[in-house]
Structures are given as structure tokens and as C-alpha cells.
Amino acid sequence: MMSKKILPKTIGILTKPHRSTEVRQLLTPLLPWLAGKGLSVMLDREAILSMGPSPLSVFDREEIARSADLLIVLGGDGTILSAARIATQRQIPILGINLGTLGFLAEVPKEETFLVLDSVISGHYVAERRAMIHADLLKNGERITESHDVLNDVVINKGTTARMIEVEIYANNHFVTEMKGDGVIFSSATGSTAYSMAAGGPILHPESQGIVMTPICPHTLTQRPIVFPESVRLETLFKTADAHVMVIFDGQISVPLEKGDVLRISRSDHVTRLLVSPDRNYFEVLRDKLRWGDA
Amino acid sequence: MMSKKILPKTIGILTKPHRSTEVRQLLTPLLPWLAGKGLSVMLDREAILSMGPSPLSVFDREEIARSADLLIVLGGDGTILSAARIATQRQIPILGINLGTLGFLAEVPKEETFLVLDSVISGHYVAERRAMIHADLLKNGERITESHDVLNDVVINKGTTARMIEVEIYANNHFVTEMKGDGVIFSSATGSTAYSMAAGGPILHPESQGIVMTPICPHTLTQRPIVFPESVRLETLFKTADAHVMVIFDGQISVPLEKGDVLRISRSDHVTRLLVSPDRNYFEVLRDKLRWGDA
Amino acid sequence: MMSKKILPKTIGILTKPHRSTEVRQLLTPLLPWLAGKGLSVMLDREAILSMGPSPLSVFDREEIARSADLLIVLGGDGTILSAARIATQRQIPILGINLGTLGFLAEVPKEETFLVLDSVISGHYVAERRAMIHADLLKNGERITESHDVLNDVVINKGTTARMIEVEIYANNHFVTEMKGDGVIFSSATGSTAYSMAAGGPILHPESQGIVMTPICPHTLTQRPIVFPESVRLETLFKTADAHVMVIFDGQISVPLEKGDVLRISRSDHVTRLLVSPDRNYFEVLRDKLRWGDA
Amino acid sequence: MMSKKILPKTIGILTKPHRSTEVRQLLTPLLPWLAGKGLSVMLDREAILSMGPSPLSVFDREEIARSADLLIVLGGDGTILSAARIATQRQIPILGINLGTLGFLAEVPKEETFLVLDSVISGHYVAERRAMIHADLLKNGERITESHDVLNDVVINKGTTARMIEVEIYANNHFVTEMKGDGVIFSSATGSTAYSMAAGGPILHPESQGIVMTPICPHTLTQRPIVFPESVRLETLFKTADAHVMVIFDGQISVPLEKGDVLRISRSDHVTRLLVSPDRNYFEVLRDKLRWGDA
Known part of the structure; x- marks a missing residue:
């Protein structure tokens, strides 16, 4: 079940706790990049904490839930489950950037963040509607x-x-x-x-x-x-x-x-709208995660 | 998924092989009873064989598939699976009379045959549409x-x-x-x-x-x-x-x-239209067949 | 693995908590019956509590573990697991009288208590040695x-x-x-x-x-x-x-x-020595408890 | 369960059918190597067929079963199962050289054939006794x-x-x-x-x-x-x-x-005596074959 294109204006960034080094490494280039595209950004507390002293404001979950029209999640499947609850009411689409090993939900490797985001904000990504x-x-x-x-x-x-x-x-x-x-x-x-x-x-x-x-x-x-x-x-x-x-x-x-x-x-x-690559193949993830067909 | 009422005119009777005694015991009162209700009956080869010498004609599966508007199946789940293939094209409803132990599909005990048929031909039974x-x-x-x-x-x-x-x-x-x-x-x-x-x-x-x-x-x-x-x-x-x-x-x-x-x-x-009692409860069958909740 | 005959002199009685009515009903005739056979009895706290006001002394688990040469357990499998720890050091044989539904360990129905005990103290029961x-x-x-x-x-x-x-x-x-x-x-x-x-x-x-x-x-x-x-x-x-x-x-x-x-x-x-009837059949218990072969 | 050292004189070679190229590549250096160690060799039909025209005699399974005191099996687990039946009566030890992927039984990779055989004939290998x-x-x-x-x-x-x-x-x-x-x-x-x-x-x-x-x-x-x-x-x-x-x-x-x-x-x-390296670790094989602990 694919829905219409995503063309976001305000982006909420939600991050996994206790991963400040990785989060900072990713946010340092990401924030100016997003600003350069004319997009507003709302960072959660964990994101702000990871950045060290900074003029950026913290947004709480309710504010992000009210205003963001795309959620970028830096973390793993657990962080996305948490983001899904924020996204529910307005069915905000979610893009999961994976900080660790491949997840079922957080499918974008952090190395591909900019490549994928470029596709997303040009409307080339679609949202899978998950029950x-x-x-x-x-x-x-x-x-x-x-x-x-x-x-x-x-x-x-x-x-x-x-x-x-x-x-x-x-x-x-x-x-x-x-x-x-x-x-x-x-x-x-x-x-x-x-x-x-x-x-x-x-x-x-x-x-x-x-x-x-x-x-x-x-x-x-x-x-x-x-x-x-x-x-x-x-x-x-x-x-x-x-x-x-x-x-x-x-x-x-x-x-x-x-x-x-x-x-x-x-x-x-409600559904959760997960942003996935048009090239994504569910069965590849399944084979990779479950080690299907090996041995 | 329940569909509209069943009001049959021509009844096909399909029977499990090698059960001639039980089939005969059931058909002997059933055939005059159906005739008394003004219903035509088409018997398959096994039904005829079980009756011994008789003036009744055998109908083959294709004829029954073309003309019957209700299938009564005397047997078990296997006989119903076979009947389902006959029923497919015209989606003829199927009523399963159980000759042995309770089945998932053949749910009417033979003792209740007349009681249930009476309900069926007065339109009190409904057909469950099975994928x-x-x-x-x-x-x-x-x-x-x-x-x-x-x-x-x-x-x-x-x-x-x-x-x-x-x-x-x-x-x-x-x-x-x-x-x-x-x-x-x-x-x-x-x-x-x-x-x-x-x-x-x-x-x-x-x-x-x-x-x-x-x-x-x-x-x-x-x-x-x-x-x-x-x-x-x-x-x-x-x-x-x-x-x-x-x-x-x-x-x-x-x-x-x-x-x-x-x-x-x-x-x-196509679907298979299984006639079930309005009082039927799938979970009771499941508990009974699988011995759920015991021990 | 069967071991030599059991000929007890001192009997420890261990009982399931919160079952005082059933325990009292069983102990009321059991205690004089055991005395009549010349056997000493050591009752645990739960047994004494179930009897109401009584001149009998409570024995604690350590005393019973030191002195009893047969444990009668009134309860279910849980009570026997507890008794097994008391029995370990001296490998005291255990006889389980079942107060509820058939257990894997507590195999004697309470109705058969006296019949079975008669066999046990005449040495007709044998102890299965459980690892x-x-x-x-x-x-x-x-x-x-x-x-x-x-x-x-x-x-x-x-x-x-x-x-x-x-x-x-x-x-x-x-x-x-x-x-x-x-x-x-x-x-x-x-x-x-x-x-x-x-x-x-x-x-x-x-x-x-x-x-x-x-x-x-x-x-x-x-x-x-x-x-x-x-x-x-x-x-x-x-x-x-x-x-x-x-x-x-x-x-x-x-x-x-x-x-x-x-x-x-x-x-x-150590092993646990469970008293079992010579007629006992493990597979019957298994079939009965697991509902094997049914359906 | 480890048994005494293996010091073979006559070696039976059993080979997997339809693998003639790999078998020939292994036998070409192996046969002179074994002869150089003063060992007699008995080849099965498949081994001879794989070698092409040759003065070597074929030995049937019964002859090998009677005379060999070590079986070298070139193949996989299936070939070893077959060798185990030949080995049964005299409990001849079996060394499995793996032609394909790691097996549970055929554990020596073909590259290590000479290294391992050297250990075996100097008595450094031990035989695991398998029920x-x-x-x-x-x-x-x-x-x-x-x-x-x-x-x-x-x-x-x-x-x-x-x-x-x-x-x-x-x-x-x-x-x-x-x-x-x-x-x-x-x-x-x-x-x-x-x-x-x-x-x-x-x-x-x-x-x-x-x-x-x-x-x-x-x-x-x-x-x-x-x-x-x-x-x-x-x-x-x-x-x-x-x-x-x-x-x-x-x-x-x-x-x-x-x-x-x-x-x-x-x-x-009888038991099957499988030659295994003293360094062998059953759980490594299990993890490798079953993909334990991955994902």
C-alpha cells in the first residue's frame, strides 16, 4: 500500500539516547544541509544533548507531533517504535536512519543519509502504510x-x-x-x-x-x-x-x-507511514535478518 | 462474512465411499422427506450404490455441478473438499452431515439431519463464504x-x-x-x-x-x-x-x-459457501478438535 | 532404575499450604492408622495448622530431613519439588498423595491413600531413582x-x-x-x-x-x-x-x-527416590497429562 | 568418549559418486604418498572409475570391510553414513575428507588432507565413539x-x-x-x-x-x-x-x-569410530552449520 509523494517543510529529528557521538557526527553536516534546502528543523532533547553547547532549542514530543511533516529518526527499530507514537495522530511519515546493524524498520544506513534525503525531499520516496x-x-x-x-x-x-x-x-x-x-x-x-x-x-x-x-x-x-x-x-x-x-x-x-x-x-x-526506497525489497531484509536460505 | 438466505429447489447428494450402511440408513428416510417438501434430488454414484437395487438414476459430478442449488454432503471433511470443487463454478452452498467424528467442515451430526434441513430449506441457515x-x-x-x-x-x-x-x-x-x-x-x-x-x-x-x-x-x-x-x-x-x-x-x-x-x-x-448454523461458534469447534484448554 | 524395598519407621508428612480442609480430612483417619501400625509421625507446620487446636508438635524442615525415613506429601507436583529438597541429603523416599488433578509426580489419588500406604509399609512399593x-x-x-x-x-x-x-x-x-x-x-x-x-x-x-x-x-x-x-x-x-x-x-x-x-x-x-506403584506406567501418565493420541 | 590411538596398515578409500574430478585430483598425489609411508591401499569402484585407465584393482565393500584398518572417505556426510555400515563389524575408524561444504561428519577440508593424515598415521588423532x-x-x-x-x-x-x-x-x-x-x-x-x-x-x-x-x-x-x-x-x-x-x-x-x-x-x-582432531570443537561445527548466534 503506497501513498502519495512526501514534500516536507518542517522536519522533526528524533534520536536514540546514549549514542551522542554518532548522532553529533551525523547532525553536524545534516543541520546546515537541511537549512540550505529551506527546511525548518525541530530537534528532540537527545539530539540537543548530543550536540553540546548550542543555540538550538529543544522541542518536546508534543510540539514535534503538532508541527513536523516529516520525522527523521536516528537510531534503530526501538527509536522508530517510539517515533510511531508521535506520528500517529497526524500520520507524519517516518524516515529511519540506522546507527547500528540493519533493522526491520530503520532501513537507511547512515552513510546513505544525504543521498536518501535528497530523494525524499524531491518526492522520490514513497510511504508504506503499516497497520x-x-x-x-x-x-x-x-x-x-x-x-x-x-x-x-x-x-x-x-x-x-x-x-x-x-x-x-x-x-x-x-x-x-x-x-x-x-x-x-x-x-x-x-x-x-x-x-x-x-x-x-x-x-x-x-x-x-x-x-x-x-x-x-x-x-x-x-x-x-x-x-x-x-x-x-x-x-x-x-x-x-x-x-x-x-x-x-x-x-x-x-x-x-x-x-x-x-x-x-x-x-x-491510524497507520504508520514508513518511508521506504522504491528499490526496497522486504524479502531481502527478511533473508538478511533471519539468515534465511543459508547453511 | 454471511450471504443471503438459501432457498434451494434441486438438491445434489454427495457421499463418502465405503460407508454404504450409514449412507443407506440416512437416505432411506431422507429421500421421501425431501420429495415431500417438493424438492428434486440428484444422487451421486456412491449414494446409489449404497441404496442397493433401486429405480433412481445416477448423476455424474458435472450434471450435479450444473443443476443443483444445494449440496448435501454425507461424509467427513474430505468429502466436503471434493464437493467444494463441484460447487465452485456456481458457488452452490454446501451442507455437511457428519458420519463420523466432528469435522472442521462437516459440522452437522447425522442425528440432527432433519432438524437442520428443516431450518435450511426455510431459509434460516446462512452461508459462510470461505476463501x-x-x-x-x-x-x-x-x-x-x-x-x-x-x-x-x-x-x-x-x-x-x-x-x-x-x-x-x-x-x-x-x-x-x-x-x-x-x-x-x-x-x-x-x-x-x-x-x-x-x-x-x-x-x-x-x-x-x-x-x-x-x-x-x-x-x-x-x-x-x-x-x-x-x-x-x-x-x-x-x-x-x-x-x-x-x-x-x-x-x-x-x-x-x-x-x-x-x-x-x-x-x-470463487468462494466456498458453507452452510452453518446461526448458533455455530468457530472457537468451540477449535477447542473441541484441538483439545484446547484441557490438561 | 529401581532400588531396594522401603520399610519405614518414622514418617514425615509435608503438606501443601492453603488446602487445610482437604488435608484435615485426610489426616484425621491417617494419623491413628499410622500410629496403629507402630509408626512415628512428624508433621510440618501446614499440617498442624490444618488440624486446628491439637496436642501434636510441629517439626521444622531440618528436623524432618534428619529423622524421617519416608516422606508422605499431601499436595501436588509443587509440594513434591519442595519435599525433594528436604529428602536430598539422606535420599528419603517420597510418596505423593494427590489432592487435585493428576500430577506427573504426585501420582496417588487421595481415595487410594490407605490401600497404597498398606502396600508401601509392607515393602511392596519400589522407589524410582530420579536424576x-x-x-x-x-x-x-x-x-x-x-x-x-x-x-x-x-x-x-x-x-x-x-x-x-x-x-x-x-x-x-x-x-x-x-x-x-x-x-x-x-x-x-x-x-x-x-x-x-x-x-x-x-x-x-x-x-x-x-x-x-x-x-x-x-x-x-x-x-x-x-x-x-x-x-x-x-x-x-x-x-x-x-x-x-x-x-x-x-x-x-x-x-x-x-x-x-x-x-x-x-x-x-543425589537422586530423588519417588515411590511408585509396580503397576505404574509412565506413558499412561504422559498420555493423560498431555492428551496424547486424542483428537 | 575417546579411544586408543590409531596406527593403520591397510587403508580403504571410499568415495562419493559423480565427483570424479575432485576425487582424481586428491588421489593422484595421495596414492604415492600413502605408498611412501608403507601403507597398503584398497580403492572402491568409484575411486577406480575416477582415476581413468589404471593398473589398480577394485575392491568391493565386503573385502574392504574385512581387511582395512582405516577408512578414508572422500565425500560428504552421506558417504560417511555409507562407510559407517562397512566399518561396523570391525569398528574400523573413519576419517572424512570433505569435498564440499563443511559437514557434521566429514570435517577435514580437502586442503588439509596431508597435514591431517600425517597426524593420523603418527597416532595423534583419536577416534570419537559414536553410538x-x-x-x-x-x-x-x-x-x-x-x-x-x-x-x-x-x-x-x-x-x-x-x-x-x-x-x-x-x-x-x-x-x-x-x-x-x-x-x-x-x-x-x-x-x-x-x-x-x-x-x-x-x-x-x-x-x-x-x-x-x-x-x-x-x-x-x-x-x-x-x-x-x-x-x-x-x-x-x-x-x-x-x-x-x-x-x-x-x-x-x-x-x-x-x-x-x-x-x-x-x-x-557397535559404535562408529570417527577420527577427529584433538582441537576439534563440536560447538564450532554446530554454530557454523546452524548459524547459531548470528543475527
Whole structure:
């Protein structure tokens, strides 16, 4: 699913923490280059910190979310997941510059930053629209206390002390199953190559709109991952008392779960628009990352 | 996905071979009952054989495919897969009466035959529209020699002597991977609980439109099942010489594969319309068949 | 591996907490019955609590470990794992009376308590010798701070906040692999049907002497469970800083792990002697617990 | 398990078919080199064929099995499996020279042939003793018609047409389970990284003495691989009629199975003595072959 051309005016720059040397090396030529193209830039706190003493202002996430029309992310897949939450409301396109090893999401190697940005601001890049997951957490199954749109996954995961947790799963108000085990993952196609895969889940091609539910170390051997259609409305009732169990949104936001809490999962009304090269090939990334076909 | 009401006039009856006693016991009261409702009946060869000497005519599959507007299938899931091919062109709805243990497709227990049929012909049943897979086999990658629409799966499987086979997979003309192993399964959502699951594939909810590709005993540990979106066009190039390898359509039609042959897979333009009770619950069947949640 | 007959004089009774009604119902006739056979009885705190006001003395775990020559365990598999640690030093035989559903270890249904005990004290029961695992935890890889003999497993498991942990595995001083993921399980044959199985590990027949290492949600798809021979000496170097990670002995004793800690695993010099009926059939338990062969 | 030094006098040379160029290039310098060391050489038919017109005599497998006290195998893992059957009776040590990519068994790269052979004939190499599997096939469960000692595995595998096969498994005369599916693999530790692994089986360290039973695409999701102790005696009753099903010994000898046939599996009294470098590290091979720890 490709959308119309991107012609940005204001660029938000979001950066991975604790990588100040690499970030500075990249920003030092990048900022004048962007200015030379007539583009405004909004830097986040980490970017400013990496630059040392500087007259540039810090912008907070809300300001960037309101004003930027392109997000450049310097980091890895984790930084992009975080950027996706900023981008959600106005569906700001995201370009991921990779500071380390190739990621599934941060696909541009830092050496190619200027080459790629040149293409992007001349409108030669297109945005892939990636399905997101919407999650609501209801305390005692009643009042929504958390509400997130995530790009990868929502995970219920037992802590170190709990021996096993217990949830009931409902789909479109039908009882699906009771699960006992370490937890359960609700993943988008994009997230299917992340934690869900480590737990034994299938790969979903990025254009797949479905939601995969992958049990983590299930007590019952027959509980296989299930791929639900995009129209599904899932509810998970948490049944274990006195456990240190968390629901974790995109691996970044953790909220404790209590007995009686309900987690609602559905496809988000929003998408993440990832800027990708017209030459990009998903299967090359997959082969490279998973070492497919080797040996 | 539910479609409009079924109000049949001519009923085709398709039966599982080698079950003549059970078939006769069911047909003996069923035929006068259907006649009493003013319905015409077309019996297949197996049905006639089970009845013993009788004035009734045999209808062949082509005649039934042309004229019936409801198929009653006496048998199990295999008999329904076979009926699905007859039903394809005119999308005749199918009602599966189960002669043995509960099936994923043949859901009506034989004891409830009359109760259910009464509902069906009064229009109280609805047809679930199940996605099918279209497969073309091209000799030397050129001339289509086989073309099938299947409800469950298309399988490439090595024979007993071959040690390992080798295929190349392409999706929308992009190279995906080379697979070495016992073979590969292309399955619809409906087929996901059959052979694909035994080979380690995920469950796809029946409303899922995607196609799952599941490797069989892959040589490379990283080759996980992939779920493709419904728009995918897959091509599999068969690369092994001198092997007794078959491509098998819905477990019923086997065609030998030769080096250079290409198997094309896409979503079918047709669907299978399965009659299901309004009270039916897919997850109950799943729990019952897979023994979910037990132990 | 069967050992010589059991002819006990002093019986320790260990009981599952929070099951006082069932425990009392069983102890009320059991205590006079054992006295009638001329046997001394040592009750643990939970047993005494369940009996209500009573002249009986509580014995602590150390006293029972020193004096009992048979342990009767009222509870489930967890209670037996706990009893196995008491029994280790003197290899006291254990008889598990099941208060709930059939366990892998607690195999006697409570209805059969007296029938079975009669057989046991007449020497008609035999003790299966189950291999145990010895584990040492070395702070900074130097000083042993924890040392346990366990019947089931030793588990390194990430907490809810940590995204992934990293360990290096050595076998007999050879580097085996680096693992990234949720953790790793070292399991005996007895423990192979518990947590290791939920994480994808194989079943080890109870007479198998090997140790199975099962990764939990490994980041690298190729990291399969490995079965090591009984002679193996495994070392796991924990490499992640600032994580809430635990090493857990038999699911009951949790100790925090720090970067640089080393976990040493080898076969224990001790065994657990489980009393089993001469008619017992391991595969029946396996079929019953795993629902093998059904569906 | 390492055994005493190897000091050979008569060397059998076994070669992979259809690799005449590589074999000739290696034999041309190797034969005079061995003669110069005062060693007799026995060449198999493939070796002679690869040499072109030559005064050297062909020795058949039986002659080599009777007289050689070292087998040099030019080929890959398959050629070594075949050599292992020749070596069995007199437990002749085997040195595998790899003509292609690194194998689990054929570990010496051809470039190092002379270096390694020099070490071997000076007694600096040691033989690893690898457990083998003994298999008897009984027609109608009565008369032994086939009897093999194999290094890797014994496989029951359905042909292309059969939809599913059915066997009953017994261990030490106890019923274990009924299996429906594509077949079943009985593998040694050495074979555990071959076909058994592709079917989902665990890795067994080469010093493990157990036998792993791995179902192939089992119909029942709960049928996990089981590791049996070395003392086990397994019997498999084949129950399917009219199928083209084979039992395959080490991937090389195929025998048709009929309903009522029984396959008996136990640990062999023989071992395969594989010559390995004292510097060899099993885990390096494993990491290299399985791509462990990458990505």
C-alpha cells in the first residue's frame, strides 16, 4: 500500500539516547544541509544533548507531533517504535536512519543519509502504510485507564516471580480460550518479526492487515498462534491475583495488570507511514535478518 | 462474512465411499422427506450404490455441478473438499452431515439431519463464504497443464525415496527464498487447521483472507511459516531432477512435478459457501478438535 | 532404575499450604492408622495448622530431613519439588498423595491413600531413582553464594521490564553459544514435562540421565533445545546490566542475577527416590497429562 | 568418549559418486604418498572409475570391510553414513575428507588432507565413539527380514499419495502412543542434527547415548519429540494398509512397509569410530552449520 509523494517543510529529528557521538557526527553536516534546502528543523532533547553547547532549542514530543511533516529518526527499530507514537495522530511519515546493524524498520544506513534525503525531499520516496494496533486497558473491566496505538505489539508478560498466569480470551464477544503460561502477544504484521517470532509466531507479510495472537510458553501444547482478520475485536480478561504482571506497549510502556483488568485489542484507525526506497525489497531484509536460505 | 438466505429447489447428494450402511440408513428416510417438501434430488454414484437395487438414476459430478442449488454432503471433511470443487463454478452452498467424528467442515451430526434441513430449506441457515486458493501448474514454466480452485491447500511433497527437494519461491515477482526440505504447503484460512498445522503452521481465523505458506521439515531452521495478504501472487519453481515429487490439490488430486515446472498460487475468484448454523461458534469447534484448554 | 524395598519407621508428612480442609480430612483417619501400625509421625507446620487446636508438635524442615525415613506429601507436583529438597541429603523416599488433578509426580489419588500406604509399609512399593540437577551460583564468577540440588529445573528468566537478556553458555569449558531472549531453562528428565516443555523442549524419558537446555523465546531462530549427556558441566555467564533478572530453582527459590554472575550446572550426586506403584506406567501418565493420541 | 590411538596398515578409500574430478585430483598425489609411508591401499569402484585407465584393482565393500584398518572417505556426510555400515563389524575408524561444504561428519577440508593424515598415521588423532542404532524389520511382526546398524537414523515416511499413516509405538513392551501423520524418525545423537532436526527434534550432544523419537508432521499437536535412554527397546507396529510407505535406513536403504510389519529399534552393540582432531570443537561445527548466534 503506497501513498502519495512526501514534500516536507518542517522536519522533526528524533534520536536514540546514549549514542551522542554518532548522532553529533551525523547532525553536524545534516543541520546546515537541511537549512540550505529551506527546511525548518525541530530537534528532540537527545539530539540537543548530543550536540553540546548550542543555540538550538529543544522541542518536546508534543510540539514535534503538532508541527513536523516529516520525522527523521536516528537510531534503530526501538527509536522508530517510539517515533510511531508521535506520528500517529497526524500520520507524519517516518524516515529511519540506522546507527547500528540493519533493522526491520530503520532501513537507511547512515552513510546513505544525504543521498536518501535528497530523494525524499524531491518526492522520490514513497510511504508504506503499516497497520497499527489499538489497545485499551480497562481497570476492573470498566474504566479505560490506558489507550495506545502501537506499531509492533502489545504483550502481557509474567514477572520473574509468578510461576504462570491465566487469561481468558474473547473474540467478537465469543469465548476463544483460556491460556495459562508466561503470557500472550498481540502483534501486527510489522511486529510479527519481533517478539512474536521469538515466541514461535508466524511471519506476516507487512501488507497483511491481520492481528496475530501468540501465546508465550503456553502450558497447553495445543495452543498455537492464531491470525485474526483485521475486523476482529479481542478482549483479554486477566485472572491471576497477586502477580507482578505487566502489559507492555511496543516494548516501551509498561503498565501493571490486576485481576479483573481487561485488555481490548483491535486494528487501529491510524497507520504508520514508513518511508521506504522504491528499490526496497522486504524479502531481502527478511533473508538478511533471519539468515534465511543459508547453511 | 454471511450471504443471503438459501432457498434451494434441486438438491445434489454427495457421499463418502465405503460407508454404504450409514449412507443407506440416512437416505432411506431422507429421500421421501425431501420429495415431500417438493424438492428434486440428484444422487451421486456412491449414494446409489449404497441404496442397493433401486429405480433412481445416477448423476455424474458435472450434471450435479450444473443443476443443483444445494449440496448435501454425507461424509467427513474430505468429502466436503471434493464437493467444494463441484460447487465452485456456481458457488452452490454446501451442507455437511457428519458420519463420523466432528469435522472442521462437516459440522452437522447425522442425528440432527432433519432438524437442520428443516431450518435450511426455510431459509434460516446462512452461508459462510470461505476463501479458496487458485493454483495453476505450468510445465517448464510455460504451458498451464493443471488449474484448480481448492478450499484447503496445495502441497508440494517429496516421495519416499527423495532425500530432500529444492524450490525457489517468488512473491509478486520478487525472490522470497530457496527452500530445501520435504516440501511446502500453501493453505487458505480453512486449510490452516489441516496439514499446514501438522507441519507447524499457525491457525488462520476462517474470515482471514490471506494465504499461509508453511515449509515441511525445512533444512534451514529459520524458515518459518509466512502469512501473505490476499493480493499476493506466488510462484514456486521446482528445481529437483529425478525425484518422485507430487503437487497435491486438497489432498485428493496428485500431479507429478518435474524440474522446471512452476506452480502459481493466488486467491481464487470463487468462494466456498458453507452452510452453518446461526448458533455455530468457530472457537468451540477449535477447542473441541484441538483439545484446547484441557490438561 | 529401581532400588531396594522401603520399610519405614518414622514418617514425615509435608503438606501443601492453603488446602487445610482437604488435608484435615485426610489426616484425621491417617494419623491413628499410622500410629496403629507402630509408626512415628512428624508433621510440618501446614499440617498442624490444618488440624486446628491439637496436642501434636510441629517439626521444622531440618528436623524432618534428619529423622524421617519416608516422606508422605499431601499436595501436588509443587509440594513434591519442595519435599525433594528436604529428602536430598539422606535420599528419603517420597510418596505423593494427590489432592487435585493428576500430577506427573504426585501420582496417588487421595481415595487410594490407605490401600497404597498398606502396600508401601509392607515393602511392596519400589522407589524410582530420579536424576537431579546440581546448581551453583557464583557472584562475579568467583564466590559460590547459592547451591541447590533440584528435581525439575533451574531457570534464568527476565523480569517484566527487561526487553531481552544475554548470556554466554560454556560446556566443559568450551564456548557453546551466546543467547539473547527471555532466558534459558536447564531441566532434568523429570522436569522436561514442566516448564521446559512449555518453552518448546523435548520430553526426556524419566530414566534419561541427560540435562536439557531449552532457550526461552530466543532471539535467534536457530537456537534449538540441546540434550547434554549426564557428564556435562555447564556454565552460564550472565551479561546484562541493570535488569531485574532472576535465577529460579525448581520454581520456588528466586535469586537476583547481576552482570558477571556465573551459574554452574551439572548432574547432582543425589537422586530423588519417588515411590511408585509396580503397576505404574509412565506413558499412561504422559498420555493423560498431555492428551496424547486424542483428537 | 575417546579411544586408543590409531596406527593403520591397510587403508580403504571410499568415495562419493559423480565427483570424479575432485576425487582424481586428491588421489593422484595421495596414492604415492600413502605408498611412501608403507601403507597398503584398497580403492572402491568409484575411486577406480575416477582415476581413468589404471593398473589398480577394485575392491568391493565386503573385502574392504574385512581387511582395512582405516577408512578414508572422500565425500560428504552421506558417504560417511555409507562407510559407517562397512566399518561396523570391525569398528574400523573413519576419517572424512570433505569435498564440499563443511559437514557434521566429514570435517577435514580437502586442503588439509596431508597435514591431517600425517597426524593420523603418527597416532595423534583419536577416534570419537559414536553410538549407533540397531534396527530389525519383522514381516507380520514375526520374521526378521532386514537388520541394520545405522549411524544417523531410521525413518518411517509416507509416500506422496498417502494422506496420513498410522503406527503404534511400544517402549519396553509398554504402549506409548498411536501416531498419525507423515511418519516418525528414530535418531541417534549423531543423527539429531540431520532429518530429526528438520522435523522439530532437539539436538543431542554427540556423547549422548539416548535415542530420540521425532514425529513427522503429527496430526496430534501434543506429540512432541521424546528422548529415550540408551537401554530402551522400541517397537513400532505399522497399521496402514495399501500405502506406499517406506522404512529408510540412514537415508540410503529403503524397504517397503506393509500393514502388520514391526520395526524394532534399540541401541546398537557397535559404535562408529570417527577420527577427529584433538582441537576439534563440536560447538564450532554446530554454530557454523546452524548459524547459531548470528543475527
